[in-house]
Amino acid sequence: MSEKVTTDGESYRDLLDPTSLALRHQLGVLGLLVLGLLPFGVGPLMALKLTGALYFAVFAMSWDAVSGYTGQISFGHGLFFAVGGYTSALLNLNWGVEPALAVVVGMAMAAVAGVVVGVPALRLEGPYLSLVTLVAPLILLQIFIVFSDTFGGELGLSSPENLVTFESFETAITANYYLAFGLFLFVLVLLLAVTRSDAGSVFTAIREDEDAVAAAGLNPAKFKVFAFVLSAAVGGLAGAMFVHTPVGNPQPSQLLLLTVSIEVIIASVLGGMGTIVGPAVGGLFYYMFRDYLGSITWTVPLTDVPVSELDLLLFSLVTLALLFFLPGGFVRWTIRNGRRALRGGGPDGGRAVPDGGVESDAGTTPVERTLASFREALGDDASTEDDNEH
Amino acid sequence: MVDVLTTVINAVTISALYALVAIGFTLIFGVGGVLNLAHGAILTIGAFTAYYATSAMGLGIWTGALAALVVAGLFSAVLYLGMIRWIQDEPILVMILTLVSSIAIEQFFLVAVGTQPKAVPSLLQGQLSIAGSTVQTNQALTFVLSWLLIGALIVAVNYTQTGKAILATSMSTKGAALVGIESDRMYLYTWLLAGALAGVAGVFLASVRTASWTMGRGPLILSFSIVVIGGIGSIRGSVVGAYLIGFLEVFTVTYVDSSLSGLASLVVLVVVLLVRPEGLFGRELAEA
Numbered sequence: 021m022s023e024k025v026t027t028d029g030e031s032y033r034d035l036l037d038p039t040s041l042a043l044r045h046q047l048g049v050l051g052l053l054v055l056g057l058l059p060f061g062v063g064p065l066m067a068l069k070l071t072g073a074l075y076f077a078v079f080a081m082s083w084d085a086v087s088g089y090t091g092q093i094s095f096g097h098g099l100f101f102a103v104g105g106y107t108s109a110l111l112n113l114n115w116g117v118e119p120a121l122a123v124v125v126g127m128a129m130a131a132v133a134g135v136v137v138g139v140p141a142l143r144l145e146g147p148y149l150s151l152v153t154l155v156a157p158l159i160l161l162q163i164f165i166v167f168s169d170t171f172g173g174e175l176g177l178s179s180p181e182n183l184v185t186f187e188s189f190e191t192a193i194t195a196n197y198y199l200a201f202g203l204f205l206f207v208l209v210l211l212l213a214v215t216r217s218d219a220g221s222v223f224t225a226i227r228e229d230e231d232a233v234a235a236a237g238l239n240p241a242k243f244k245v246f247a248f249v250l251s252a253a254v255g256g257l258a259g260a261m262f263v264h265t266p267v268g269n270p271q272p273s274q275l276l277l278l279t280v281s282i283e284v285i286i287a288s289v290l291g292g293m294g295t296i297v298g299p300a301v302g303g304l305f306y307y308m309f310r311d312y313l314g315s316i317t318w319t320v321p322l323t324d325v326p327v328s329e330l331d332l333l334l335f336s337l338v339t340l341a342l343l344f345f346l347p348g349g350f351v352r353w354t355i356r357n358g359r360r361a362l363r364g365g366g367p368d369g370g371r372a373v374p375d376g377g378v379e380s381d382a383g384t385t386p387v388e389r390t391l392a393s394f395r396e397a398l399g400d401d402a403s404t405e406d407d408n409e410h
Numbered sequence: 411m412v413d414v415l416t417t418v419i420n421a422v423t424i425s426a427l428y429a430l431v432a433i434g435f436t437l438i439f440g441v442g443g444v445l446n447l448a449h450g451a452i453l454t455i456g457a458f459t460a461y462y463a464t465s466a467m468g469l470g471i472w473t474g475a476l477a478a479l480v481v482a483g484l485f486s487a488v489l490y491l492g493m494i495r496w497i498q499d500e501p502i503l504v505m506i507l508t509l510v511s512s513i514a515i516e517q518f519f520l521v522a523v524g525t526q527p528k529a530v531p532s533l534l535q536g537q538l539s540i541a542g543s544t545v546q547t548n549q550a551l552t553f554v555l556s557w558l559l560i561g562a563l564i565v566a567v568n569y570t571q572t573g574k575a576i577l578a579t580s581m582s583t584k585g586a587a588l589v590g591i592e593s594d595r596m597y598l599y600t601w602l603l604a605g606a607l608a609g610v611a612g613v614f615l616a617s618v619r620t621a622s623w624t625m626g627r628g629p630l631i632l633s634f635s636i637v638v639i640g641g642i643g644s645i646r647g648s649v650v651g652a653y654l655i656g657f658l659e660v661f662t663v664t665y666v667d668s669s670l671s672g673l674a675s676l677v678v679l680v681v682v683l684l685v686r687p688e689g690l691f692g693r694e695l696a697e698a
Binding site for chain 1: 520
């Protein structure tokens with residue numbers, strides 16, 4: 021691996037001067053600019069959908085912070101999204117709490133949920149942890165159904181007040197969009213900063229080899245809980261703000277169903293697990309593509325079934341193919357191939373980043389690297405792996 | 411108050427079905443080391459194969475059940491050959507891809523059949539009388555057939571050449587390879603077997619209740635609880651776990667509150683994972 025670690029001074033200078041950035045960073049900045057200007061180019065309906073997509077992308081990034089970096093694969097991240105959303109909506113609907121305050125409480129509750137899930141995570145490994153996280157939102161959903169007087173059961177609650185309201189519908193939509201965009205930017209920068217900091221290196225190290233982290237005198241438990249709480253708080257914040265927009269509602273189908281937890285994983289892995297940027301892109305793409313498929317009115321010949329009814333079927337098939345052929349995700353694939361195309365014998369095309377997420381050789385995606393810890397948890401030694409390769 | 415004996419009979423029947431589903435699930439995990447989250451969807455495939463065989467093609471239900479066994483088994487094998495074989499060293503990817511596959515299968519049935527549940531005829535008509543309470547013959551057959559299959563499986567694993575090879579692979583892939591066992595072929599057999607068992611369970615489940623596109627979800631999630639309680643990879647543990655969870659489910663729904671369906675076993679699952687993650691009979695198969 022020819023990783024070139026830049027000093028802090030260099031990276032800050034790079035950030036201030038766009039022309040000194042690597043091409044992929046320039047493209048990223050350009051992408052953000054386009055996102056920022058989009059509401060002026062598309063109709064209000066599209067802006068509304070994009071608002072939802074932005075919150076979903078934030079949610080996907082929160083999943084990546086814990087699962088992509090520490091390798092603690094959460095199969096039930098919808099739990100945090102729902103705890104944030106429901107707490108905030110209930111406070112607003114039942115006690116008339118101001119949305120802004122309700123959102124903060126919702127985020128705090130989600131952080132508490134993060135502790136509840138994160139602490140067991142210290143005891144469990146690999147697939148066992150994934151099972152517990154898979155089951156957690158199912159239990160919450162059952163509780164919502166049992167106490168449907170309070171939580172609205174499977175139908176959910178009515179819409180709480182919007183976070184920002186304006187006389188004109190279009191202004192309100194634009195304002196909501198920028199609110200979502202602001203959160204998106206904030207979370208993107210925050211999570212990039214955290215995962216590129218020393219703590220982020222420890223997260224990655226935990227994913228690679230937890231015993232080595234402990235042997236180096238660091239406490240992996242502390243970092244794992246920190247990752248869970250950070251991720252839960254961010255996910256809860258996204259959920260809470262999402263329900264206070266015209267697109268989002270406090271309903272299990274939008275916040276809690278198993279499919280929500282799965283969708284966020286699909287989106288993140290599609291974009292590129294363990295990169296933060298990947299899940300952000302993947303989240304936006306996933307939400308808009310699902311929406312696009314759902315809006316096609318063309319009918320499949322012979323069967324008389326409109327494509328809009330097939331959206332989830334088509335999507336799952338497309339996803340299967342993409343995940344199967346591109347397990348490292350879009351972003352990583354694009355960067356690798358883009359760099360290969362650009363590199364006419366020149367040196368390393370871009371700055372290496374400490375997460376190892378960019379300059380990775382084939383066969384070292386985080387997905388594959390988490391493998392080792394899974395094998396260990398299953399009581400298998402490395403021998404199984406060797407056998408299958410030969 | 412509901413007749414206790416009737417409740418027990420219901421619990422025994424449903425536990426027998428859960429055992430079939432859970433054994434397949436645990437076999438794949440114990441031998442191949444991967445979690446097959448499409449297992450519930452394969453059960454759905456079995457149920458709808460029987461439904462189409464009886465309603466659209468006019469075949470008898472016994473032929474339908476046989477067809478379900480074959481189709482579900484083959485589908486499971488194809489899933490392994492086409493997808494899992496290439497990624498079985500990446501457990502997360504396996505979990506994600508099997509989960510997405512199950513969504514695709516469910517959506518397929520949703521589009522093809524619709525949301526309306528479909529009735530599948532009973533394999534045996536009529537009723538029996540046991541200790542003064544009437545039992546559907548179909549339920550009795552479920553119980554008997556489940557034990558026949560479990561018995562046959564245990565005999566096959568312990569006394570046949572192939573069965574011993576599967577057992578050896580589950581204990582140590584390397585050791586098995588040293589004596590000339592092809593692990594990939596053993597994995598294929600496990601998937602085939604697990605799919606067939608799930609297909610049969612699907613037919614019975616559909617004949618006791620109904621067939622619908624979401625019918626595989628409940629059994630899949632219960633399978634988690636069952637195999638974790640029993641110990642992942644252990645056939646004996648799965649049978650014991652299936653009866654524990656089956657009784658817990660039926661008694662909670664009958665005597666406590668029907669809205670608690672599913673909750674009790676999930677709570678048990680979490681508690682077991684936290685207190686004794688290796689389960690009751692953990693590592694019987696998974697470790698030498």
